[in-house]
Amino acid sequence: xxxxxxxxxxxxxxxxxxxxxxxxxxxxEFLMLAMYIAYWIYNKGGLDPYQSLPVxxxxxxxxxxxxxKLIMERVLDSDHSIQMLLTLALxxxxxxxxxILWKADYRSIRIPMTNSSTNMGFLTLxxxxxxxxxxxxxxxxxxxxxxxxTFTGAAMRAISQxxxxxxxxxxxxxxxxxxxxxxxTVLVGLAGLLLSPIYPAFPLVGANxxxxxxxxxxxxGLSSVPGAIIGGLVIGVIESFAGYFAGAAYQQAAYFLLxxxxxxxxxxxxxGKKA
Amino acid sequence: xxxxxxxxxxxxxxWIIAAASLAVPFFLPNRYxxxxxxxxxxxxxxxxxxxxxxxxxxxxxxxxxxxxxxxxYSSSLLYLNxxxxxxxxxxxxxxxxxxxxxxxxxxxxRLKGTFFVLSTIAFAEILKVFATTSRNxxxxxxxxxxxxKPGLQNMxxxxxxxxxxxxxxxxxxxxxxCAWLEQSKLGFQLVALGENQEAAExxxxxxxxxxxxxxxxxxxxxxxxGTLFVQYILFIEPSSVMSMxxxxxFILLAIAGGMGTAFGPMVGSFILTPVSTLLRGYLSxxxxxHGLVLGLVLIAVILFRPDGILPQLKIFFRRLLKKGK
Numbered sequence: 001x002x003x004x005x006x007x008x009x010x011x012x013x014x015x016x017x018x019x020x021x022x023x024x025x026x027x028x029e030f031l032m033l034a035m036y037i038a039y040w041i042y043n044k045g046g047l048d049p050y051q052s053l054p055v056x057x058x059x060x061x062x063x064x065x066x067x068x069k070l071i072m073e074r075v076l077d078s079d080h081s082i083q084m085l086l087t088l089a090l091x092x093x094x095x096x097x098x099x100i101l102w103k104a105d106y107r108s109i110r111i112p113m114t115n116s117s118t119n120m121g122f123l124t125l126x127x128x129x130x131x132x133x134x135x136x137x138x139x140x141x142x143x144x145x146x147x148x149x150t151f152t153g154a155a156m157r158a159i160s161q162x163x164x165x166x167x168x169x170x171x172x173x174x175x176x177x178x179x180x181x182x183x184x185t186v187l188v189g190l191a192g193l194l195l196s197p198i199y200p201a202f203p204l205v206g207a208n209x210x211x212x213x214x215x216x217x218x219x220x221g222l223s224s225v226p227g228a229i230i231g232g233l234v235i236g237v238i239e240s241f242a243g244y245f246a247g248a249a250y251q252q253a254a255y256f257l258l259x260x261x262x263x264x265x266x267x268x269x270x271x272g273k274k275a
Numbered sequence: 276x277x278x279x280x281x282x283x284x285x286x287x288x289x290w291i292i293a294a295a296s297l298a299v300p301f302f303l304p305n306r307y308x309x310x311x312x313x314x315x316x317x318x319x320x321x322x323x324x325x326x327x328x329x330x331x332x333x334x335x336x337x338x339x340x341x342x343x344x345x346x347x348y349s350s351s352l353l354y355l356n357x358x359x360x361x362x363x364x365x366x367x368x369x370x371x372x373x374x375x376x377x378x379x380x381x382x383x384x385r386l387k388g389t390f391f392v393l394s395t396i397a398f399a400e401i402l403k404v405f406a407t408t409s410r411n412x413x414x415x416x417x418x419x420x421x422x423x424k425p426g427l428q429n430m431x432x433x434x435x436x437x438x439x440x441x442x443x444x445x446x447x448x449x450x451x452x453c454a455w456l457e458q459s460k461l462g463f464q465l466v467a468l469g470e471n472q473e474a475a476e477x478x479x480x481x482x483x484x485x486x487x488x489x490x491x492x493x494x495x496x497x498x499x500x501g502t503l504f505v506q507y508i509l510f511i512e513p514s515s516v517m518s519m520x521x522x523x524x525f526i527l528l529a530i531a532g533g534m535g536t537a538f539g540p541m542v543g544s545f546i547l548t549p550v551s552t553l554l555r556g557y558l559s560x561x562x563x564x565h566g567l568v569l570g571l572v573l574i575a576v577i578l579f580r581p582d583g584i585l586p587q588l589k590i591f592f593r594r595l596l597k598k599g600k
Contacts, residue, residue: 023389074578080388081335085530086577088337088523093570099563203563207519211400214393222389253404256397263394264382 003236004133008191009209010216010228011140012184018160018223019180022072023080025087028210029094030185034060034192035201036098039107042196048111049196050131056193057186064185068178076177091206098203106200132194139190140229143183147225156180160223215259282454288592289538293450296545300439309435313507315548316442318528321500322540323449325525327456328493330535332486333469334384335392338399340521342494344406345372346501347511348413351421354429361430365502372498373491380490385483399517406513418512421505430506438507445503446541449496453537456489465489466535527569531576533583542585547572 013027037059041052049056071090075083116127147153155176158166167173199205216235220227235255242254283290300312321343329336349371350364359367383394406413413419425431432438456462464485467475476482505511515521525540532543547569554565576583 017389023392071574071578078581079333081333082577082581084335084389084392085526086574088526089570089573089577092523093567093574096563096566096570100561100567104562211396214396218390218393250404250408253401253408256401256404259397260382260394260401263386263390263397 002129002239003233004136005191005195005232006209006212006216006235007140007229007232008136008194009188010213010220010232011143011225012187012191013210013213014217014220014223014225014228015143015156015180015187016184017217018225019156020072020076020177021163022076022181023084023087024184025084025210026067026091026094027184027188027213028206028208029091029098030060030063030188030206031192031195031209032098032201032203032206033063033094034189035196035199035205036102036107037189038193038196039102039109039201042109042111049109049193053190053193057189060189061182061186064182065178067185068181072181073174073178076174091210095203095206102201102203104203106202108200109196111197126198128194128197132198135194136191137229139187140225140232143187144225144229152176152179212255215255218259219262281458282451285458286454286538288589289541292545293447293538293541297440297443300436306435309439311549311552313435313439313442314552315544316439316446317500317503317507318524318548319541319544320442320446320449320503321497322525322528322532322544323446323453323537324493324496324500325522326529326534326536326540327449327453327496328465328486328489329526330529330539331456331462331465331469332489333535334388334486335526336395336490336493337392337519337522337526338395338397339493339497339525340517340519341399341402342372342376342497343501343504343521344402344511344513344517345375346498347505347516348406348419348501349498350502351419351505351511352412354421355419360428361502361506362428365430365499368498368502369495372494376491376494377487380487384486384490396519399519399522403513403517406517413513416512416514418510421509421511423509430502431509442503442507445500450537450541452492452496456492457537461485461488469535527573529583531573531583533585536583536585539583539585542588543583546584 009027009031013024016022016024016027034056037056038049038052041047041055042049045052067090071086075086117124118127118130147157155166155171156179158169158171159173159176163173212235216231217228218231219234220229220231238255238258239251243251246254296316300309303309303312325336325339328334329339346365346368349368350361353359353364353367354361379394379398383391383398386394407416409415423431425433430441456465464475464480467478467480468482468486472482501516504516528543528547529540530543531547532541533539551565551569554568558564558568580587
């Protein structure tokens, strides 16, 4: 079930990488921020994460916009290593901001729904997990449709295929970059929000999920959105199987191993196009 | 002899600063400040080891802390289980790190930029999981305590001064290797590969061979640093020694000083390590504040001085020397 969330986190990462060409090491920190925002609204205003969804997503969009304008825009033409270092530094800043604002404690949201379950005839599922799965997959598919069917979506795909040619065709490249970055941020924010009733928020929570998202994205072919969706589901399944058969400690080792194997034997990802 | 001449002549001022820094711990008033000096030397050495591969070739390894972990665990486990002196253990750790670097480098060095970076993270994470789960060997998540028995053969001392000399020597060795690399064929090949891999290969650079040799040297030096680290701290646990934040620390110091220059990491560490330690002391009221400040400094350096502080410093010294004449 966690596969849906992984897919949603990874889709944002794949979009940002594919369109903007940015390897965003701060992606997990956006997830963490959204979880804290959900917690904050719940704690101060008493709204559960689902009710605070619009506010949360708007805040995430604003954060994404500001970070793009203030920081990312300046390094769009720089070396890859410089961009990576910058997002690494950004993640450090965001983690420490969270540590200052919310301390290192685990903050979890306990709404009545947390422990309720839904009976679906042949199997019974924990309601927030089910909701998370359905919404996450729904949002990922929506993004895919957006990329396929709308003009701006087509512009994004064009840029990810050939930036210079797209620019010559009259696509406003900076605007599209910004849009892709903001959409990616909002999507990972949505993932954080869906995660908040089932998983506690703490300053380093993003780090776990972002390494995972990187694996998913590589598995799916780095810049491919459908690849990221399927990759997320695959990792979710592998994780639960490895946890069941080999013990929880080897869960991580299992997917890192898979990751290296994919890198060595199919560097374009399971679903990636030939370079 | 000609090469030796080059190594020292080119960075004369920096060599003088590096040599003179040995005297600093002797004048520091108490153990707290001496501790800062020791860590400054150690971090300078570690960051320079990282820089030796990643800085020159522009291929970031964010998993270098894994090699530090290899060094730390090899020497202390050999010492605890078989009573082998850490000096020998350090060499064994170096051999293991070289083996690991060959294995991981052989499979991942041919990967393009982003993929290589991600695979170094994966490597470090796998090793961390291994160190955490194999409880019989490494003590698992609880870590390993090294009992304190001062003596030269145990690489432990009562006072801080011997440690500072040791760390200083480590830093000098790494710096010397970097400066040697800068004027060697391997160094030029690395820089060329970092600038444009296809062009370099067309000109006859064996990219696998030169990258692998630099990667192995860098890994071995990092593992030596790991041994020194554990001999000073006397405690290791996987989640701290092999953490990504250690790897990021190497990178932070190198980029602040100047990536891909022999003395950049030293300058970075001489400035940032004391500042960040002192900040941690002064800002201890608010958890995370010093990390925030460091992160902001890093962002500012990358945005406004992507070449680091060293080039600025060099211009300053050149002006100073001219005025003197």
